[in-house]
Amino acid sequence: MNRLYFGDNLQWLSDRKEFPDESVDLVYLDPPFNSNADYNVLFREPSGQVSQAQFHAFTDTWSWADAADTYHQFIDTCRNVAVVELMEALHSFLKHSPMMAYLAMMAPPLVELHRVLKSTGSLYLHCDPTASHYLRIALDEIFDAKNFRNEIVWKRSSSHADIKQGMRRCGRIHDVLLLYAKSDTAIWNPVFTPYDEDYVESMYRFVDDQGRRYREGDLTAARPGGDVSFEWRVKRRINSNERWISSKWE
Ligand SMILES: C[S@@+](CC[C@H](N)C(=O)[O-])C[C@H]1O[C@@H](n2cnc3c(N)ncnc32)[C@H](O)[C@@H]1O
Numbered sequence: 001m002n003r004l005y006f007g008d009n010l011q012w013l014s015d016r017k018e019f020p021d022e023s024v025d026l027v028y029l030d031p032p033f034n035s036n037a038d039y040n041v042l043f044r045e046p047s048g049q050v051s052q053a054q055f056h057a058f059t060d061t062w063s064w065a066d067a068a069d070t071y072h073q074f075i076d077t078c079r080n081v082a083v084v085e086l087m088e089a090l091h092s093f094l095k096h097s098p099m100m101a102y103l104a105m106m107a108p109p110l111v112e113l114h115r116v117l118k119s120t121g122s123l124y125l126h127c128d129p130t131a132s133h134y135l136r137i138a139l140d141e142i143f144d145a146k147n148f149r150n151e152i153v154w155k156r157s158s159s160h161a162d163i164k165q166g167m168r169r170c171g172r173i174h175d176v177l178l179l180y181a182k183s184d185t186a187i188w189n190p191v192f193t194p195y196d197e198d199y200v201e202s203m204y205r206f207v208d209d210q211g212r213r214y215r216e217g218d219l220t221a222a223r224p225g226g227d228v229s230f231e232w233r234v235k236r237r238i239n240s241n242e243r244w245i246s247s248k249w250e
Contacts, residue, residue, distance in 0.1 A: 013112035024116045025187070027123040032060035033175075034102040034131045067101035074108050083111060086141045090134065103134055107142075114142045119183040122149070132176040143180040152177035 005012045013019050037060050043053040071091070078084050087107055094100035113123060123143070127135050132151075140148060154175040162171055181188075195203075204213035 010109045010112065013109055013116060019112070019116045021115055022118045022121075024113075025118055025121050027113050027117060027121070028126070029113070029124065030126040031106060032058065032102075033128045034062060034099060035060045035128075036098065037061065062098045062101035062105060064096035064098075064101045067104040068096070070108065071100075071104035074104065078108070078111060080111060080142065083107065083138070083141050086138065090137075099131065099134065102131060103138065106131075106135065107138055110138060110142050114182070117182040119185055120187045121182045122186050122188075123180050123182075124152075125178040125180075126154075126175060127178065128175045129172070132178065136178055139178060139180050143182070147181045147183065147186075148178075149181055149186075150177070150179040152179060 039057045039060065040054040041057045043051045045051045071087070075084055075087060078087075087103070090103060091100055094103070110125075117123060123139075125135060125139065136148075136151070154177055155173060156175055157171075157173045162169070200213060204215045206214050206216070208214060
């Protein structure tokens with residue numbers, strides 16, 4: 001308990017005395033995203049100004065030259081045949097690409113994390129759309145697709161376009177949290193926290209005739225999954241009952 005492990009995660013995880021099977025309750029993983037960038041820690045002057053001083057925090061660029069040994073060692077030693085077949089399949093079309101090098105770095109610790117998780121445990125993997133689709137396939141194989149729980153979208157900023165930077169696409173504004181359970185006995189504690197007063201004041205500005213606060217929000221489609229035939233629908237009090245009505249009805 002309360003121990004911080006410094007260094008390569010796979011090296012620590014492979015130590016079965018330190019990390020026996022089924023010994024961990026929860027994993028929150030925030031690895032590099034394969035963003036093809038280097039990250040530095042910038043220092044600030046006492047004035048708060050960003051100083052010239054900085055140091056290299058980590059590199060998130062991956063090359064096959066660095067990953068080939070890790071890949072082949074994984075293929076030769078991993079006992080999960082399905083995962084080995086998947087990595088070989090990915091290798092067959094990603095070839096010696098930086099993405100394959102990245103996946104070769106990610107797969108071994110993910111297999112170990114599955115081993116150390118208790119059957120009541122869960123894993124959150126923080127990534128972004130750069131590699132989330134490949135990581136999801138790998139986790140489907142390592143954890144079994146039936147143990148997939150959520151793809152949580154972490155909206156990092158409100159919409160913005162990178163047109164000024166010459167981008168010919170929409171702004172990229174979200175990260176992804178992939179949630180997998182180890183088994184269907186995984187612990188799930190829904191967390192509800194009361195809104196603080198300021199939040200209620202600022203966000204729920206309207207009060208209905210029964211004194212209940214409410215906020216205005218975007219309209220949903222008529223049916224789950226969307227139904228373009230109707231423009232919108234809202235809840236209305238008809239006599240004493242509340243009912244969903246759609247634009248057509250009105
Ligand atoms: C996205 S950053 C994590 C940021 C951090 N969670 C935060 O919120 O500030 C990814 C981190 O993974 C670390 N990392 C990369 N490869 C690793 C490895 N094999 N074992 C352990 N940590 C690694 C990098 O040094 C970097 O600090």
